[in-house]
Amino acid sequence: MTSEFDCPVVNGKLISKALTYTSFWNLGISNIAIPLNIKDDEILVRVKAVSINPIDILVQRLSIFFIGSYRKVYGGDFAGIVIKSGLKSGYVNGDSVYGYRLAPLSFNGTYSQYIIINPKKTIFCDKIPNGIIYEQAASLSCVGATGYGILKQGLTLNGTNKNISKDKDLKGLLKGKKIFISGAGTSVGSYALQFAKKYMNADKVVVTCAARSYNEIENLGADLIIDYTQGNFQTINELLEYVKINGKFDIIIDCVRNEIFLDYLDLILKDKTANGAYCQIYGSKSMKILTCSLFSIILPSFHSIKFKIFQMFGLLKHNFYIYKLHYDSTFGSVIKSMCKDDTLETPIDSIYRGWTDYDKAIQRVGSAKASGKAVCIL
Numbered sequence: 001m002t003s004e005f006d007c008p009v010v011n012g013k014l015i016s017k018a019l020t021y022t023s024f025w026n027l028g029i030s031n032i033a034i035p036l037n038i039k040d041d042e043i044l045v046r047v048k049a050v051s052i053n054p055i056d057i058l059v060q061r062l063s064i065f066f067i068g069s070y071r072k073v074y075g076g077d078f079a080g081i082v083i084k085s086g087l088k089s090g091y092v093n094g095d096s097v098y099g100y101r102l103a104p105l106s107f108n109g110t111y112s113q114y115i116i117i118n119p120k121k122t123i124f125c126d127k128i129p130n131g132i133i134y135e136q137a138a139s140l141s142c143v144g145a146t147g148y149g150i151l152k153q154g155l156t157l158n159g160t161n162k163n164i165s166k167d168k169d170l171k172g173l174l175k176g177k178k179i180f181i182s183g184a185g186t187s188v189g190s191y192a193l194q195f196a197k198k199y200m201n202a203d204k205v206v207v208t209c210a211a212r213s214y215n216e217i218e219n220l221g222a223d224l225i226i227d228y229t230q231g232n233f234q235t236i237n238e239l240l241e242y243v244k245i246n247g248k249f250d251i252i253i254d255c256v257r258n259e260i261f262l263d264y265l266d267l268i269l270k271d272k273t274a275n276g277a278y279c280q281i282y283g284s285k286s287m288k289i290l291t292c293s294l295f296s297i298i299l300p301s302f303h304s305i306k307f308k309i310f311q312m313f314g315l316l317k318h319n320f321y322i323y324k325l326h327y328d329s330t331f332g333s334v335i336k337s338m339c340k341d342d343t344l345e346t347p348i349d350s351i352y353r354g355w356t357d358y359d360k361a362i363q364r365v366g367s368a369k370a371s372g373k374a375v376c377i378l
């Protein structure tokens with residue numbers, strides 16, 4: 001044991017506690033060896049907090065197809081402190097960092113006391129802005145970047161902004177636009193709502209969420225809230241009523257794959273000639289990711305295949321896109337800017353002791369009832 005690290009060091013390697021599995025049945029805490037000799041462009045991070053995402057649960061469920069002793073580390077979101085920094089990493093020892101690394105079914109998950117990160121090769125990594133604590137920072141990268149990325153995709157498909165460059169600041173770019181977000185009670189949706197309203201200045205944002213979340217969602221900026229728990233029939237009726245008075249939407253973002261809206265696009269979304277764009281997040285259809293069939297997550301639905309084919313042949317009246325999170329260089333500066341203006345909310349559902357209560361955090365996210373993120377302190 002050395003004073004520099006809070007874990008044993010053996011033969012130049014840290015013996016770090018981590019949440020690992022080899023197959024679906026044996027998720028648990030074990031020790032993994034993390035080399036101390038990092039490369040010039042890497043940082044060694046003492047992870048302070050992680051959060052659980054539906055994709056973590058999906059990836060671990062997929063390991064049902066794997067047998068053998070190959071150990072995989074859970075998790076993708078992280079927040080922590082830089083313990084060792086390579087000369088070309090852009091960070092120094094003591095920096096507080098947060099980010100998201102997608103490393104499915106590999107040793108490179110982030111649910112570990114110590115991790116090595118190459119900031120430039122990670123989907124997202126940045127210094128934690130002032131005023132944000134580790135638990136908040138660990139909660140926002142994956143869902144925040146997805147909410148931001150899908151809006152950017154909607155904007156890019158929305159013809160007036162077709163030439164949006166990758167590095168373009170999107171501040172104020174939704175001015176005059178009407179947005180509909182299906183599932184603003186999801187973590188992704190709650191960020192999409194905030195970015196649309198508070199950063200990109202959308203004119204109107206209409207959302208669906210359950211009545212229990214009305215207050216939170218109203219505080220995030222929603223102009224009209226429709227309770228999806230009343231059923232699709234009632235939701236569509238309320239949407240049609242809104243559109244009759246206010247006109248069709250410019251962009252529709254679906255965070256919960258409620259494909260009923262696809263059947264009504266002609267009535268609720270502006271068509272291609274007026275730059276109407278529909279974006280769906282690639283994810284589970286039922287949201288109950290612990291219990292739903294794996295095929296319902298992995299495979300696209302009949303509906304979306306039909307739309308994709310129609311799109312290929314130019315037969316769709318609207319722009320149509322299924323979004324998967326990817327690297328975006330501007331996300332970090334948006335978070336910094338909103339933290340500076342004190343306008344960013346980081347919805348957290350619950351905080352857990354990471355080495356003993358990880359299963360409770362996973363069950364909470366898998367229940368599709370968490371209002372915000374489940375965060376684990378390491």
Ligand SMILES: NC(=O)c1ccc[n+]([C@@H]2O[C@H](COP(=O)([O-])OP(=O)(O)OC[C@H]3O[C@@H](n4cnc5c(N)ncnc54)[C@H](OP(=O)(O)O)[C@@H]3O)[C@@H](O)[C@H]2O)c1
Nearest residue numbers: 054183185186187188209210213282283284324325369370
């Ligand atoms: N492709 C990607 O890159 C990517 C990245 C991140 C997430 N995702 C996907 O995006 C989806 C959302 O993830 P998340 O982490 O944000 O979820 P989450 O925070 O776990 O969402 C839970 C919330 O969803 C709401 N909800 C559940 N069923 C709903 C329904 N049928 N209609 C509307 N709202 C419903 C509930 O809120 P209320 O009942 O309070 O309204 C619940 O509290 C998941 O399918 C996930 O896999 C994809």
